[in-house]
Amino acid sequence: MHKSLKVPKKATPYLLLFPIFIYYAVFWLAPVVSGVREVFIGMDGGFTLTENLKLMFQSELFSESVLNTAAFAAISVILQYIIALVLALLLSRKFTGSKLLMFVSMIPMAITPTATAILWKTGLVKDGWINSLLMNLHIIDQPIVFMNAEGFNAILLLIAIDTWTVTPSVMIILIAGLQGLQRELKEAAYTFGANKWQILKDITLPILKPSITTSVIMRMIAAVQVWSIAVMVLGYSKAPFLVERIAFYVDAIPGVDTSTKLAYTYSFLTTIVVLLATVVYLRVSNRNRIAGGGEEG
């Protein structure tokens, strides 16, 4: 028997992954832990369970930011999925011009958020390109003052911009799913008498469901974190969102003690919301899968 440095077999993978653990500990876990800790340290430096949360609940525009975030996330994800699905179904079949249409529909993906904001801002001002276009087409007589949009209208405006930006990437995921779908699965349904709508409803969409579920979660998380277009197009506090509040307290009124605390607390809340959204969605989609599969027999 020769003796050498022997590593137990089970430890090998952990050993190999060790650098990754370190990386996460330093660059991810540490900031998260210290961020969460801040939420439970009061203004006087002692532990507190609710002081900062109270501060947040009572802060200006808190309930608006919660409601706006919820409305934005729900409406934009649903809207983007419907548009993306229609586009994907159209573009995944071949017709003259489908390549060109696919190219055009993907342009928004190539534009950075800042450029998107500028593009829309120049369009939305009183004498911007959107108003001149609408007036030239005689859809409106008077320019619309988009930038004055407030409350729900402001949210709708941002949803429109976000949808324009994000829909192509959702569409790509759906097209990839559609093209990966075995042709024979649909043909089998067709030979048994299913029409196009039934094939979509009974075969295509249910089979694509796992990839749709994943991308919906990703989209929701991204939607909850919306802030940059809101600030860049409308400015701070015009359309308050959770993450917009964080940026507001860090960026617009820095240096004040309560600002820092509020920024940490809003971050904490956002994280919790994202986590909850994910858990709820996974639960629901899982239940659907079981119910959908075992309805009979």
Add this chain to the structure above:
Amino acid sequence: MSYLEIKNLQKKYTANGPLIVNDMNLSIEKGEFIVFLGPSGCGKTTTIRMISGLEEITGGDITIDGESIVNKLPRERGVSMIFQSYAVWPHMTVYDNIAYPLKLQKLPKDEIKRRVEKAAEATEIQGLLKRYPAQMSGGQRQRVAVSRAIVVEPRLFLMDEPLSNLDAKLRVTMRTELKRIHTQQGSTSIFVTHDQSEAMSMADRIVVMYKGKIEQIGTPMEVYQDSATRFVAEFIGTPPTNFFDASIIKEGKEIYAKGEGFYYKVPASLHQALADYVGKEVDMGIRPEYIGISPQKKEGEGYLCDAEIDFIEPQGSHSILITRIGTNQNVKIHTVDYMDMKPGTKVSCYVKNEMVMFFDRETTKRIK
């Protein structure tokens, strides 16, 4: 009029493209098990997709019971298709997979249940009805696909290489199984394969296809023993037919086939057919089991030539001997008499039972 008639059927995928199916004519009787056999790319799938209604036809007609089906939707044709990939829907249980075609027909629930259970019983998957396809083996998924196809009680079954994704052993068991279900259901079936032994063992009649054309239609015995073209003789049988270049020579009353290394006296039964070919080049074909050998010098009736055995491939029940005759370096001989012959043995080769075939060089058709 036959049950299913295919008349001058043609298919082009593009207006100026090649004819993928080239003037196909075929009649099938009710209850027959027909196998389309041919190499990959010869148009088998295209043909049954045209019958099923998944592919438009370019020309010709297809009738079932005297009624043209080419302008009908797939479900109105009364055909069921079993795909190579099985195409079992992964998000549905076995029960739902089989029930779906019936749900589309809006049948009452209890009738659906009764028919699904009957179909599952016929394919012996009653115990799997609650499973999802991902929880089953390839063979079980195959049975689900068959169940789903029989549950609609079709007028015609179409199967496109249904066994080619199974492992070798299961493939052989499923042959028998599919044949049993076919007989039990009293159905009419078209089965597509590129595997000639599968075709031979299952078919009532084989339709041998090559480059979009039918080469021969016949029972397994007919296509094997009485091949109509050079392609059929080459494609059917393992090992395939041995071919030799030969020229036809007339000497007095006798006709000889002369090739490099042999001078074969053609049996009288072929004299009349070969009369037009005197002085011409033809292809001569002899199946491996019709080349006889004798370790002693033996010239006489059927004598072909002398040869030296190069290799021996024992198969247990028989052996395959490999030798050279003229320009053919890979002549295979099927023997049960000399199974343990040593390489290097010198033998006399002769044609057994006058089982020699001649083929026209131009048309590749059998001369007989």
